[in-house]
Amino acid sequence: MSPAVSVERLEKHFRAPDGSVVRAVDGITFSCAGGEIVGLLGPNGAGKTTTLRILATILRPTSGTVHVAGCDALADPDGVRRRLGYVSASTGVYERLTGRETLIYYARLHGMEESGLLARVDEVLRLLEMEDFCDRVAGRLSAGQRQKVSLARAIIRDPPVLILDEPTANLDVIVARNVLDFVESARDAGRAILLSTHLFSEAERLCDRIVVLHEGAILAAGTLAEHLARTATTNLEDAFFKMVRG
Numbered sequence: 001m002s003p004a005v006s007v008e009r010l011e012k013h014f015r016a017p018d019g020s021v022v023r024a025v026d027g028i029t030f031s032c033a034g035g036e037i038v039g040l041l042g043p044n045g046a047g048k049t050t051t052l053r054i055l056a057t058i059l060r061p062t063s064g065t066v067h068v069a070g071c072d073a074l075a076d077p078d079g080v081r082r083r084l085g086y087v088s089a090s091t092g093v094y095e096r097l098t099g100r101e102t103l104i105y106y107a108r109l110h111g112m113e114e115s116g117l118l119a120r121v122d123e124v125l126r127l128l129e130m131e132d133f134c135d136r137v138a139g140r141l142s143a144g145q146r147q148k149v150s151l152a153r154a155i156i157r158d159p160p161v162l163i164l165d166e167p168t169a170n171l172d173v174i175v176a177r178n179v180l181d182f183v184e185s186a187r188d189a190g191r192a193i194l195l196s197t198h199l200f201s202e203a204e205r206l207c208d209r210i211v212v213l214h215e216g217a218i219l220a221a222g223t224l225a226e227h228l229a230r231t232a233t234t235n236l237e238d239a240f241f242k243m244v245r246g
């Protein structure tokens with residue numbers, strides 16, 4: 001069976017103000033299967049967000065191939081967008097729409113059948129425990145509540161692939177815990193999930209495999225146990241710093 005997400009020899013170059021070429025992503029290859037969480041771990045500037053934005057068809061790669069749920073991101077970007085949900089810490093929401101209105105709008109935008117649309121909206125509101133604030137306009141919501149609206153919007157179509165770029169950044173511990181619980185349940189339901197995080201505890205808890213990026217390249221990829229064995233350490237934080245610092 002083909003992986004839900006396949007990235008092969010992916011590169012993304014930018015031109016710096018001085019005219020030099022910055023290799024933000026430098027020939028990386030990895031995959032993610034349904035029912036699996038693959039974490040992208042690395043310092044700022046490692047290429048994590050650039051990689052995820054290419055997967056979400058926000059950016060075009062310089063070279064390489066990306067397939068999401070059987071669709072080529074270059075040849076069929078609309079097909080990719082129909083098959084994934086994308087959430088980041090900076091994803092905006094419409095200030096004047098309520099959470100419920102936002103979900104209805106995006107469900108219709110993506111062509112969901114009207115017959116089951118409202119039932120699906122209610123299902124997602126219950127799943128993310130949003131009933132208490134779903135009818136308030138987003139401009140009056142807390143950061144955690146807005147992030148839940150963003151996450152709900154990403155899953156309203158029940159996509160097979162989720163891309164989560166720092167989904168708990170700036171959230172309080174209670175809301176962050178709720179988001180992590182949801183991510184685990186999404187994996188258990190068979191979704192393929194790519195997760196970028198700076199938090200070693202999140203990666204240790206959630207990730208079936210971890211890809212360590214540094215300066216646009218993959219330093220190592222494997223399970224937590226494999227990383228610990230490779231670096232002769234007892235926790236992911238120590239393993240990470242040992243890999244990055246050489």
